[in-house]
Amino acid sequence: MPESTIAISTSCILSLEMPYSEQLCIRRTVYRGGDGPRAAIVAGIHGDELEGLYVCHLLADWLEQMARENPAGLAGTVELYPAMNPLGLDTLTRAIPVFDTDLNRNFPGSPNGDLPKRIAHAAIENLSGAALVVDIHASNIYLREIPQVRINTDFADSLVPLAQRLNLDLIWLHGAMTVLEATVAHSLNSVGTPCLVVEMGVGMRITPDYCRQVMSGILTLWKDLGVLAPDVELPPLNHLPLIADDSNVHYLNAPTSGLFVPVIEHWTDVRKGQLLGNIVSPLQGGILAEVRSPVDGILFTLREYPLVYEGSLMARVMARKGRLA
Ligand SMILES: [Zn+2]
Structure with a gap:
């Protein structure tokens, strides 16, 4: 050999x-x-x-x-x-x-x-x-x-x-x-x-x-x-x-333009209604919009670049199929 x-x-x-x-x-x-x-x-x-x-x-x-x-x-x-x-x-x-x-x-x-x-x-x-x-x-x-x-x-x-x-x-x-x-x-x-x-x-x-x-x-x-x-x-x-498939992936798009500031880590379990982040303005105090999870699931996409336009994707949450039924 x-x-x-x-x-x-x-x-x-x-x-x-x-x-x-x-x-x-x-x-x-x-x-x-x-x-x-x-x-x-x-x-x-x-x-x-x-x-x-x-x-x-x-x-x-x-x-x-x-x-x-x-x-x-x-x-x-x-x-x-x-x-x-x-x-x-x-x-x-x-x-x-x-x-x-x-x-x-x-x-x-x-x-x-x-x-x-x-x-x-x-x-x-x-x-x-x-x-x-x-x-x-x-x-x-x-x-x-x-x-x-x-x-x-x-x-x-x-x-x-x-x-x-x-x-x-x-x-x-x-x-x-x-x-x-x-x-x-x-x-x-x-x-x-x-x-x-x-x-x-x-x-x-x-x-x-x-x-x-x-x-x-x-x-x-x-x-x-x-x-x-x-x-x-x-x-x-x-x-x-x-x-994941088309039935359990939820897209979170910005309801208004501004700076998206997450309050949660990427790849975390989230509950329906849980706060994921806020959209704020560089020109004024206060919060323009709260971003909340639509379902119980896991946050598998999170915006890295903070500036968002109305409609920009900020996050994706995958619902856990078993738990939701
Ligand atoms: Zn590529």
């Missing part, structure tokens, strides 16, 4: 000439162990979302330690794509600069289209056929989200069992009517490559605890799927997800 090793390589899945002769490279790192299944992590589709970049770093660090200490532990191949939208990341822009388009509305893309379409096409070409793709998003800069996976009900039968092993706090099932078809996840799931969309934290920030939580779930799933060898030791999962 030859001694096993992990081959580590970095390459561009797409290289494009820029107008001033610079090269745009969609970069990935590949860890190749045995002949087992292939798994991929995608991040940085939105240039203002950094949580997934840190998860990629944590996984890279873990895999490099495996390469030194237990190379036989990697039974398959892992691909990390931390920056699908490098122009956006470099310029702190959610969309793809110049084209001003959301990369996640350009899938499955086209090899002859404009730059966003070519990035999307290269991504699908390389990700298709993987045993699992996890596409990691942060929230935007306005809202803080608990680590969760969002699943189109069309794919729930195959994806929910995977998502339950991802060490998340929430699985949010979305009805077919509200699903966007031009996303990387929809494109991959439509061709039979399972893709889980993780949302967590807040835009332009990293939340190290959330990143480590999701990392341990990813490792567990990789082991389940045979990407990692059965004898690799992992810590037990310490989060079990609640299930």
Whole structure:
């Protein structure tokens, strides 16, 4: 038996000439162990979302330690794509600069289209056929989200069992009517490559605890799927997800403009009528509006950016189905 090793390589899945002769490279790192299944992590589709970049770093660090200490532990191949939208990341822009388009509305893309379409096409070409793709998003800069996976009900039968092993706090099932078809996840799931969309934290920030939580779930799933060898030791999962869907998620939108000041921590159990925060004015004393929970439940989205316009989303509360009946 030859001694096993992990081959580590970095390459561009797409290289494009820029107008001033610079090269745009969609970069990935590949860890190749045995002949087992292939798994991929995608991040940085939105240039203002950094949580997934840190998860990629944590996984890279873990895999490099495996390469030194237990190379036989990697039974398959892992691909990390931390920056699908490098122009956006470099310029702190959610969309793809110049084209001003959301990369996640350009899938499955086209090899002859404009730059966003070519990035999307290269991504699908390389990700298709993987045993699992996890596409990691942060929230935007306005809202803080608990680590969760969002699943189109069309794919729930195959994806929910995977998502339950991802060490998340929430699985949010979305009805077919509200699903966007031009996303990387929809494109991959439509061709039979399972893709889980993780949302967590807040835009332009990293939340190290959330990143480590999701990392341990990813490792567990990789082991389940045979990407990692059965004898690799992992810590037990310490989060079990609640299930949300269109029937038990309540949106709290601002009744008036002002500064939203929460009086409660994110991811807290709340009672119907409980005060969650106040909207106040920078010009006067007193309270413009009180924000109260409409149901018994758990506060899983909380506004991070205080300025609100009338109608702005401030929070989401998930009713606990069992308790409400
Ligand atoms: Zn995103």
